[in-house]
Amino acid sequence: MSEPALRRGTAVPLRRDDVDTDQLAPARFVPYFRPNGFTNILFADWRADPAFVLNQPAHQGATVLIAGRDFGTGSSRESAVWALQSAGFEVIVASRFGDIFRGNATMRGLWTAEVDHEVIERLWAAVEADPWLPVTVDLAARRLTCGEVESPVRIAEPLLRRLLEPGDPIAETLGRLPEIEAYESAAAGQRRSGPV
């Protein structure tokens, strides 16, 4: 089944580089079976500061997060993605993403739109001037617009396809089981699939 190729919503301007996954999901909240799930764990330590941007009334209900360079670095914890989604975010815009985070986000349907850092600066300014200004990301066209700001979006083909047609990746792979078994026999024959 195909997903709509366009997402639109108001945005939170997070003026920070190097937002690591320990901030997105602090370790003490990582255990999976918490009674309240992952609600309210996002940026738990930063949110203690009333001045923190996510606490601003103007940004309540936002579905787009605009951050700086190297968003989602560090730990592979997928709870970082669950925390963002539990807080209502559908699209993360940044000028560079941690690889593991970006893969995890894609698998769970959280969009990651990479744009030039110069575009990020303009987006921050635009959204700070008008918190109601919507950000539109058209994945099929690989394009982002926000008021006067327009930019191409960088996303690799496999990620794009997975977002637009999530399907069931495990079922797809299991459909190739004969090829996996053939690989296993061949590798065993050549003794190249360790460990010995």
Added chain:
Amino acid sequence: MGRTLAEKIWSQHVVRPLDDGADLLYVDLHVLHEVNTPRAFDDLRASGRRVRRPDRTLAVEDHNTPTRQGALEDLAGRRQRELIRANCAEFGIPLHRLGDADQGIVHVIVPELGLAQPGMTIVCCDSHTSTLGALGVLAFGIGTGQVEHVLATQTLPVHRPGDLAVEVSGALPDGATAKDLALALIAQIGTGGGQGSIIEYRGEAVRGLSVEGRMTLCNMSIEAGSRAGLVAADDTTIDYLRGRLEAQGRADAFAEAEPRWRAMRSDDDARFDDVVHIDAAAVGPRVSWGTNPAQNLLIDGSIPTRSDFATEEEWASARRSLDYMGLRPGQAVRDLSVSTVFLGSCTNGRIEDLRDAAAVLAGRRVADGVHLLIVPGSAAVRRQAQAEGLDQVFAEAGADFREGAGCSMCCALNEDRLAPGERAASTSNRNFEGRQGKQSRTHLVSPRVAAATAVSGRLTTPEDL
């Protein structure tokens, strides 16, 4: 044209290319720990699927495990262990439990057990899986959804990353360690410098490192944005593996595999997408000052000031880190006092790291008011330390050498945490805000600097003592 080591391993593991440009990659060994796996098993059950190759899957308890008897244990930690035990029992996956002779941090025990061998692919639900690249293994961290995929299929659809060569010319000076080299690289290329690439570490200084040192180096590849680091197999690698396999009575298997392992190296005319050069002679003991691992400098330096940054934006970001760390621009690094020193983790919790620390601590005492916490990377590391009498050295120095092995204060998922605002020197890998406990302040260092710092109470090298 020649091929890189990463390309060779990759191409040997492609089950088939996929039509979106990714490859379906075969996973030789899938390793699990208790924290990032429960949902993968729940989802697997919900879809009625099974674990396809439990014989190529191995689990261990490490992240939440207590490090001493009678510790006031977090209930969440105990529940995580109950879940991995139940899941492994249900699906027939071997598990190294707390208290087991082979238990320890996942990236420490896999090489110890001789399971990381040149040319293999290994994945684990942990970003520091890159550690295993030290043995010429293409090893990388994956998320929970991918764990489920590997459990069900023993494969993973992945897009092949680029090839980044890190050429370290010359030899490391006395007093400079693999940890310092890793920190120097990250300071040079930044937290995103290796993004989208597999790093191959090359050059004289890398050849000169032990397998343990290479693990420290590959471990922190992820801190430079790279999912995997590699060191090609050489005599050092082969000797390490010979030792492991012969100790298991498997000399025949070693002899049969050795020629294949030795072939696991980049061709002389292999082309890399990018090359970073590092002069080993300029590497010295380093300390992180900020809240990401790229924010580090030589211990001889002082805390950065406005003039160290090109733009107002960079300075604002640095100021934020300094405020969090409670530091003043221009302060000498050696003037900084710490109350806790942590020696351990998948970065520096191996026997060689404990030996480095013990050499500094022998005949000395930990400073008053300083807690030196030493957590072995594995139960085997602890036994070896006892066999060598390092436990005596630690006891006489007044250090707190824990019984239990695990991640401990590196990620603060068990009961070992810093107090809010507390400053520590740590041999771990991440100085993120709150990483070692809420509002913790972490200075990343090598084991030598950690031990010397415990003795003086300030950031110090052994040569200063």
